[in-house]
Amino acid sequence: MPRRAHLLVLAAALVPLAAADRSEVEGYRAAAARIAGAALVDGRSREILQHLSDRIGPRLSGSPGAEAAVRWTRERLIRDGLDARLEAVTVPRWVRGEESAEILSPAPQRLAVTALGSSEPTPDGGLEAEVVSVGSFDELKALGKARVRGRIVLYHRVLVPGDAQQDYGALGPLRTRGAVEAARLGAVASLVRSLGTLSARLPHTGNMRYEDGVPRIPAAALAAEDADLVQRLLDSGEAVRVRLRLGCRTLPDVESANVVAELRGRERPDEIVLIAAHLDSWDLGTGAIDDGAGVAAVMDTLRILKSLGLTPRRTVRGVLYMNEENGLRGGRAYLEAHRDALGRHVAAIESDSGGTRPVAFTALTGEGGMDVLEGIVSLLAAVAPLAVEPGGHGGADISPLRAGGVPLLGLRQDTTHYLDWHHTAADTLDKVDPGDLARNTAALAVMAYALAEMPGTLPRPAPEESAAPRPAR
Amino acid sequence: MPRRAHLLVLAAALVPLAAADRSEVEGYRAAAARIAGAALVDGRSREILQHLSDRIGPRLSGSPGAEAAVRWTRERLIRDGLDARLEAVTVPRWVRGEESAEILSPAPQRLAVTALGSSEPTPDGGLEAEVVSVGSFDELKALGKARVRGRIVLYHRVLVPGDAQQDYGALGPLRTRGAVEAARLGAVASLVRSLGTLSARLPHTGNMRYEDGVPRIPAAALAAEDADLVQRLLDSGEAVRVRLRLGCRTLPDVESANVVAELRGRERPDEIVLIAAHLDSWDLGTGAIDDGAGVAAVMDTLRILKSLGLTPRRTVRGVLYMNEENGLRGGRAYLEAHRDALGRHVAAIESDSGGTRPVAFTALTGEGGMDVLEGIVSLLAAVAPLAVEPGGHGGADISPLRAGGVPLLGLRQDTTHYLDWHHTAADTLDKVDPGDLARNTAALAVMAYALAEMPGTLPRPAPEESAAPRPAR
Numbered sequence: 001m002p003r004r005a006h007l008l009v010l011a012a013a014l015v016p017l018a019a020a021d022r023s024e025v026e027g028y029r030a031a032a033a034r035i036a037g038a039a040l041v042d043g044r045s046r047e048i049l050q051h052l053s054d055r056i057g058p059r060l061s062g063s064p065g066a067e068a069a070v071r072w073t074r075e076r077l078i079r080d081g082l083d084a085r086l087e088a089v090t091v092p093r094w095v096r097g098e099e100s101a102e103i104l105s106p107a108p109q110r111l112a113v114t115a116l117g118s119s120e121p122t123p124d125g126g127l128e129a130e131v132v133s134v135g136s137f138d139e140l141k142a143l144g145k146a147r148v149r150g151r152i153v154l155y156h157r158v159l160v161p162g163d164a165q166q167d168y169g170a171l172g173p174l175r176t177r178g179a180v181e182a183a184r185l186g187a188v189a190s191l192v193r194s195l196g197t198l199s200a201r202l203p204h205t206g207n208m209r210y211e212d213g214v215p216r217i218p219a220a221a222l223a224a225e226d227a228d229l230v231q232r233l234l235d236s237g238e239a240v241r242v243r244l245r246l247g248c249r250t251l252p253d254v255e256s257a258n259v260v261a262e263l264r265g266r267e268r269p270d271e272i273v274l275i276a277a278h279l280d281s282w283d284l285g286t287g288a289i290d291d292g293a294g295v296a297a298v299m300d301t302l303r304i305l306k307s308l309g310l311t312p313r314r315t316v317r318g319v320l321y322m323n324e325e326n327g328l329r330g331g332r333a334y335l336e337a338h339r340d341a342l343g344r345h346v347a348a349i350e351s352d353s354g355g356t357r358p359v360a361f362t363a364l365t366g367e368g369g370m371d372v373l374e375g376i377v378s379l380l381a382a383v384a385p386l387a388v389e390p391g392g393h394g395g396a397d398i399s400p401l402r403a404g405g406v407p408l409l410g411l412r413q414d415t416t417h418y419l420d421w422h423h424t425a426a427d428t429l430d431k432v433d434p435g436d437l438a439r440n441t442a443a444l445a446v447m448a449y450a451l452a453e454m455p456g457t458l459p460r461p462a463p464e465e466s467a468a469p470r471p472a473r
Numbered sequence: 474m475p476r477r478a479h480l481l482v483l484a485a486a487l488v489p490l491a492a493a494d495r496s497e498v499e500g501y502r503a504a505a506a507r508i509a510g511a512a513l514v515d516g517r518s519r520e521i522l523q524h525l526s527d528r529i530g531p532r533l534s535g536s537p538g539a540e541a542a543v544r545w546t547r548e549r550l551i552r553d554g555l556d557a558r559l560e561a562v563t564v565p566r567w568v569r570g571e572e573s574a575e576i577l578s579p580a581p582q583r584l585a586v587t588a589l590g591s592s593e594p595t596p597d598g599g600l601e602a603e604v605v606s607v608g609s610f611d612e613l614k615a616l617g618k619a620r621v622r623g624r625i626v627l628y629h630r631v632l633v634p635g636d637a638q639q640d641y642g643a644l645g646p647l648r649t650r651g652a653v654e655a656a657r658l659g660a661v662a663s664l665v666r667s668l669g670t671l672s673a674r675l676p677h678t679g680n681m682r683y684e685d686g687v688p689r690i691p692a693a694a695l696a697a698e699d700a701d702l703v704q705r706l707l708d709s710g711e712a713v714r715v716r717l718r719l720g721c722r723t724l725p726d727v728e729s730a731n732v733v734a735e736l737r738g739r740e741r742p743d744e745i746v747l748i749a750a751h752l753d754s755w756d757l758g759t760g761a762i763d764d765g766a767g768v769a770a771v772m773d774t775l776r777i778l779k780s781l782g783l784t785p786r787r788t789v790r791g792v793l794y795m796n797e798e799n800g801l802r803g804g805r806a807y808l809e810a811h812r813d814a815l816g817r818h819v820a821a822i823e824s825d826s827g828g829t830r831p832v833a834f835t836a837l838t839g840e841g842g843m844d845v846l847e848g849i850v851s852l853l854a855a856v857a858p859l860a861v862e863p864g865g866h867g868g869a870d871i872s873p874l875r876a877g878g879v880p881l882l883g884l885r886q887d888t889t890h891y892l893d894w895h896h897t898a899a900d901t902l903d904k905v906d907p908g909d910l911a912r913n914t915a916a917l918a919v920m921a922y923a924l925a926e927m928p929g930t931l932p933r934p935a936p937e938e939s940a941a942p943r944p945a946r
Binding site: 050054055056057058106107108109112198199200201202224225228229232233285286424425426428429430431 | 523527528529530531579580581582585671672673674675697698701702705706758759897898899901902903904
């Protein structure tokens, strides 16, 4: 394009956009009614989730399941009339292999165990060592090298149900950094009591990280019951010897993709309301709650708006991110690919806390934004009473957009039982009620439509000093 | 002894005993207070259960765990001052081995599976076949040989939570007889949707039986989620092909034992109040609810009476039965060994429905017996409000005593969540609250004491035409 036109476009992008106004919301009631009706009565969210869960199954980054999910979601979106494309993401490829653990003494018993994502394997035939248990990194350091060297460290902390979401954030580092901290003191392996809220003999996996210069010791989670058993034996004052076998390994990186699908805006197609979920899952279950439900809501939102002919003023862009669970490379890749367009991202909304009933939008926005959002959710009062809560980062995948000042919203579900199943083999289709999933779709679709249609836009949040991506959950 | 004395003893045993009278119950209030106080405040039931669960672990008949349990409980009872002996029981020895299942087509996925007890293995390398699903034996027969031959039969029926105890009885034959009925029509294997009330990706095992003249095909349970997945794929009209590998096998029978411990009666030691639980468990979990809790209540009842010096008029005999789960050979062996003494068994009480709060005694007794029992449980109204429910067979182990006209009582626990964990890997110590277990002990001990102390005895139930043992649960 001629230089002059180019400058005009640039100028348009830099001019502060008009702020959205709550009084405009009432004008979208009729559209919201059509959208919600379509989601609840003529929706496809359950069908989409069922395909992902039953036909594709586990979708760990780089696995055949993840690649099948990329192909199928793109094809399905195109079939539904959307523009859909792939944006390349290079992802890690970690595979689990055989795994087992057992108490050798004082009372031989099998332990329910699963490797943490990114863990190194044990040596062939496993490793055997005494266990030392701690409840925190401070306790670990207080033990010191003399009592940790050559041992398996067990991080034994109980997630308090009812306060579990808060505890999950607080205890997460025991899983992600446990091996590094244990290895600094000479431990040979690291175990963590599963970060979960139900004792169903299910080990909960999740990602962990190594650090340059620190030995890369194997890391795994024990089921709650098994961690408690080891702890009781230790509490009796006896030495507890455990054998651990992890057959996991890291293969070369794999070329994968974010799936990006758009309903182009009718007036300002270069302005984007991004709606997001992540396509990858852990390998133990079929990723229905984490995050198949979010994927289904995003995909059905796009389909519903398209099929109703409700093409809003701005573009609604669905992004199905790859590699949220063990690397966040999809979130980073999107940031890199679209860095120049962040000023035209007027909002990003992620759904990544399951498929139970929607309860709130978290919102990181500027002065006055909350009022507009409260107006929008009021349209849905009889479908799903939704709070609007200030703060948050929307979701791990969209959190890098914070750096560009994008207003970040998180569609939050009732997480009372989320950590019962999260990252376990029991993250399966039955954990998502079709009606709840449809209500999530309605909430996401109405919010996306309104934000894309209103003449003004959400005020952008104040800059923050550190715009680090939010770690994967 | 001289012939004349022998005849006198026989005559005494045959004379109808005086019937117990509710008005006598009030006289036992002081003793009941001491017993309940000891159970709740100075009890050992939790310690006993913890040892069984943590130190001994799974106790399938014939396994090292079962034998360790026999040794340890006998020694512990002797240490607590009881007369304890072993009575021989020859038990089956079935071992699980490696097991797996997977959908091969139309959508490859791993399935959570576990062999049913007594099952034959699959051929080396497993077997592969299409699945045909039915909800009942009638549906199976309606399919006929043409559609069953060469297939894997899946019995897909959902236990309705809230009505689960009733359903468990109704659906139990799908597990125990499913392989036989399927094999009659030429099936190559039999699968059953786990008979459980929680979907936690846990397959529930349990016993099954073969029949002479019918091919012995492998039999296993799928986790609820996995059975439902197969069913959904079938519902779509596609052929579902599954590979099943079961490495289980049956080894030669093993000599094992019932553990029998007594507090001999001070006046009529030849008259017996029998209190019962079963020492064996399934191999997947540590048998805390099934039936470690019952074992702990029986053992602590004996210890409490002994330590308080409350030696009742009659003998209180604790029997820790072997092989309830896969054969009931302990129950039958006791019957054979004590057939001549059944007339002197004035009551038998079993605890075998978990370790949650006690809610009732079931009672199979004669006219007027319920009134006496209601009087006894009224002593415990503030410890555990207990109903007295007519009928039942007390429990699988003591059910053979029905043939001898023995009044049979079952101490029943709140089973709302019993079938969540029953026969799974998650039958572990944490599923039993120590306070609930102590209340069970109090209830069992007070009931046993009162029945052994009252001058009269419970009226014996009317004879029944078929006195078949109640099948193991």
